[in-house]
Amino acid sequence: MNLIFGRPDIVDGIGLIHPVTLVDYDEFQDASSFIYYSKAHFGKEFANYPLLDLIVYGLRDDKIIKDIETVIKIVTKKNSSLYLDEESGVYGFYIDEGSSLTNQNYEAFRSIVMRQNLMFEQKVYKDKRTQEWAQKVMAAKSKSGVRIEVEDMITTVATYSGKHYWDLEKYTIYQLQSEFKRISKIKGYDSDVAIACVNGDGSKIGHFAEYLDLFRNPYDDLFVSKDKLSNLNKALS
Structure with a gap:
């Protein structure tokens, strides 16, 4: 019933995740292609790495960073920004005090965003x-x-x-x-x-x-x- 009534879901460490409304649809479409990336796109040798690490460090694309920030803004209704400690390598997307998207909660975030907005996992074949x-x-x-x-x-x-x-x-x-x-x-x-x-x-x-x-x-x-x-x-x- 949450979906038909447009109610938000909750992700630990982030808070409320709202389904995308049509007024934001074009902006969401332009920014959300990174969500389709799964571990299958990166190969078995990277299976033990967090998916967000593979997207951020593996693809190394400044646009993807901006896209992640845009999607967070649309679905949380709050601004976000990348933080990075170069010495420790710890990073994430700060949302507000005590809330951030990290490599620990990204897959839960991704799963909810895909379900809320009828985005489907693409098949990746070995051959x-x-x-x-x-x-x-x-x-x-x-x-x-x-x-x-x-x-x-x-x-x-x-x-x-x-x-x-x-x-x-x-x-x-x-x-x-x-x-x-x-x-x-x-x-x-x-x-x-x-x-x-x-x-x-x-x-x-x-x-x-x-x-x-x-x-x-x-x-x-x-x-x-x-x-x-x-x-x-x-x-x-």
């Missing part, structure tokens, strides 16, 4: 060819599917709910997705009923209020066995 295939499949699905942007979801929800855009900018990403998919479910239900009435086939029609799995990871459908990889690569190329 380079499998990784390339996965990227091709995602690109092919994106091309062949119906293109629906966040703006399209906003206009759909506004049209069917009668809400103003200044109301919707307070929505969280989860609330927007949930309402948009519920509208789609109801429209599909109405179409199924109309077709069943015309055909008179008495086929079973799903309920318009049935469970919507907003957490289904689109990467979960990409795995294929290696013996099929060659033919799939040929087909996709």
Whole structure:
């Protein structure tokens, strides 16, 4: 219920983590790519290192530091800044007195931010060819599917709910997705009923209020066995 009502979660050492609202969506999108990095992106030899260390020291990108500070500001509603003791190597992102993002609480922070904002763990394959295939499949699905942007979801929800855009900018990403998919479910239900009435086939029609799995990871459908990889690569190329 926290997600549908847009309530914050708590991370030890940081405090309240708020879901991103649509008014901050563009800024969050521009800054949040580092959240998709998992330990799998860095290889087995770095498995014992904290993930935040791998991102900060491994990537060595000043933009990522700024991006982390921006994301912290959006989700905590407080400013943050990097602190670093060069002698000890101790670092973190100071938020307020007694609160900071560190390599000890980063993964809990990352997990909550991803769940609140429907961000999905990307698959990282050991085999380079499998990784390339996965990227091709995602690109092919994106091309062949119906293109629906966040703006399209906003206009759909506004049209069917009668809400103003200044109301919707307070929505969280989860609330927007949930309402948009519920509208789609109801429209599909109405179409199924109309077709069943015309055909008179008495086929079973799903309920318009049935469970919507907003957490289904689109990467979960990409795995294929290696013996099929060659033919799939040929087909996709």
